[in-house]
Amino acid sequence: MDAASLTVGYVPGGTPAKWARNWSRRHPQIPLELRTVAAADAADAVRSGAVDVAVLRLPSDTTGLAVIPLYEETTVVVVPADHLVTASDEITASDLDGEPRLLPHDDVVDWADAPGALVEHRPESTGEAIELVAAGIGVLIVPQSLARLHHRKDVAYRPIADAPPCPVALAVPEGPQPALVEDFIGIVRGRRPGSSRGQTPPTPKRTAREKTLAKQAARAAAGKVARKPGRTQRGR
Incomplete structure (x- = not known):
């Protein structure tokens, strides 16, 4: 993969345009190329490095690939x-x-x-x-x-109401991913800019009752300190 670009393959009928638009807003200086690949060749295109990631149809031979399910078509x-x-x-x-x-x-x-x-x-x-x-x-x-x-x-x-659906997935090479590939996966999954799977989750907000109890505890602690007798200096 060119360190300054990303190539996304997609099978006929795939719809990566929305993700490409989000990419251009998030990374205006990094080109993203969309490349149509035949359904039978999509997995091989990822394995060979012809594309960095691919939107493909399942079932498919995904040996050596990590697969992220996206949606199921009617x-x-x-x-x-x-x-x-x-x-x-x-x-x-x-x-x-x-x-x-x-x-x-x-x-x-x-x-x-x-x-x-x-x-x-x-x-x-x-x-x-x-x-x-x-x-x-x-x-x-x-x-x-x-x-x-x-x-x-x-x-x-x-x-056809009782027909099996047609699954669509995103495929990338197995193992640790380059930063640009991780960014694209984040866009596909709807992560916000700057978010990361490894970030510490934000502290949950306290309820009104929890806030009230915390204030009462703080006031009680302050009252104990105020009532504590101070040390007096003895005269010689």
Whole structure:
């Protein structure tokens, strides 16, 4: 990693822009580069040092990496705009029984028993698969962010209520992290500027009753001192 910059990889559909904006406000003199990486290559990009950190999808081979879960995406089905399932705001897996289903080579949904009958032809990419959806060849199951990324007027998508979610995580190399990586992790986790995991937690504020008792104890102690007889000097 260049000591004066940070490179963040992210898979298609990832949304690191908010973190990048916060970084630019916190570190205006330190460039942050956002680099799109294929879902299948994201973990290797971190291991090889091609990127310093990566926003990736799980499950993935994260050997040698420390993984910080971020959020889970809704799983949706992409269909032609005039498909019957668009009559509902949300569907279930059974609504797709018997539907021809496209499975691109860059598929990222971990759903072994996903509904539908697989189409023999496997598109190379999600983008190509959505073109085939528009042509009426089949439906496609993807994370919601990918459906939004490849949105077009002749297709629509609907959440699948009983589908497994699609987890997204931040991956960094295992072991102690450089200061810039720690700062980025802090931004992702919502830490305030200057905060640190190692800082001593602030002293909790006292309740009104605790303050009253403390004042009473102080007054009582002062009264004892006032009543204590002083030493007198004996005459010779």
